[in-house]
Amino acid sequence: MTYSFKNIIIRKPNKSIENALSSQNINPVFKNILEEHNNYVKVMNELNLKVNLLETLEDFPDSIFVEDPALIYKNNCIILNPSDPSRNGEKKIISNEIKEYFENIYFIENGFIEGGDILNIYNHFIIGLSNRTNKLGAENLSIILNSLGASVSICETPKNVLHFKSECSLIDEDVILVSSKMAKLDYLESNYNLIELPIGEEGAANSLRINDKLLVPEGFKKANDILSKNYDIINIKVSEIYKVDAGLSCMSLRW
Numbered sequence: 001m002t003y004s005f006k007n008i009i010i011r012k013p014n015k016s017i018e019n020a021l022s023s024q025n026i027n028p029v030f031k032n033i034l035e036e037h038n039n040y041v042k043v044m045n046e047l048n049l050k051v052n053l054l055e056t057l058e059d060f061p062d063s064i065f066v067e068d069p070a071l072i073y074k075n076n077c078i079i080l081n082p083s084d085p086s087r088n089g090e091k092k093i094i095s096n097e098i099k100e101y102f103e104n105i106y107f108i109e110n111g112f113i114e115g116g117d118i119l120n121i122y123n124h125f126i127i128g129l130s131n132r133t134n135k136l137g138a139e140n141l142s143i144i145l146n147s148l149g150a151s152v153s154i155c156e157t158p159k160n161v162l163h164f165k166s167e168c169s170l171i172d173e174d175v176i177l178v179s180s181k182m183a184k185l186d187y188l189e190s191n192y193n194l195i196e197l198p199i200g201e202e203g204a205a206n207s208l209r210i211n212d213k214l215l216v217p218e219g220f221k222k223a224n225d226i227l228s229k230n231y232d233i234i235n236i237k238v239s240e241i242y243k244v245d246a247g248l249s250c251m252s253l254r255w
């Protein structure tokens, strides 16, 4: 199952995150990031995941968002190719740090692709083309995933959405939680059951299903009302992390 996990990789926060990329041009406060991050790690421990903590990387302001430079599928790790120059160097470091956990390691050499644009649904992957992920990167990843027995569909990420998964997440067998922008994507609409969140609750669309719990960003009342009917929710504060366009899924790699 794509949300049945035993292990998780998380990176310890860096002070330089105060200079992380932010579409809103906001500098988050390190102390607040640390608090939110500590709580994230605590919840993952409480959910009985084996937490593998990577060391801080001060030279890379966005490096706690480990979802972007790597993808895990079965016993394979695929090192991706982040397009922002300030993030590209993360791939070499993380590949050395995590290769020991996996049987095979693959690399995307050509084209750009970031993990935030890749939604895994069992043996299927949806790759969203975005400002960070281009066609060449998506095609090269597809070749690797196909060789591992997975199928791939390539879609467009809506304009002004940083990553495909910034505003959607797999929360059940064939159920995808989506923002209203994502709900308009033909591919999602015709292939999955969508739970659409109202305008203003986009931040909650990056929720994270971990085994029998659904982790939902704190502060989205309507999303909570909708989701708590069918899911066992844990609210997690990520408002400081959200200032740099990130959320729950970005801060870990899970398998």
Ligand code: CIR
Pocket (backbone or CB within 6 Å): 020, 021, 022, 062, 065, 067, 068, 084, 087, 115, 116, 117, 163, 165, 166, 244, 245, 246, 247, 249, 250
């Ligand atoms: C960035 O712009 O790369 C970071 N500030 C946010 C990365 C969020 N990652 C994700 O959605 N997977």
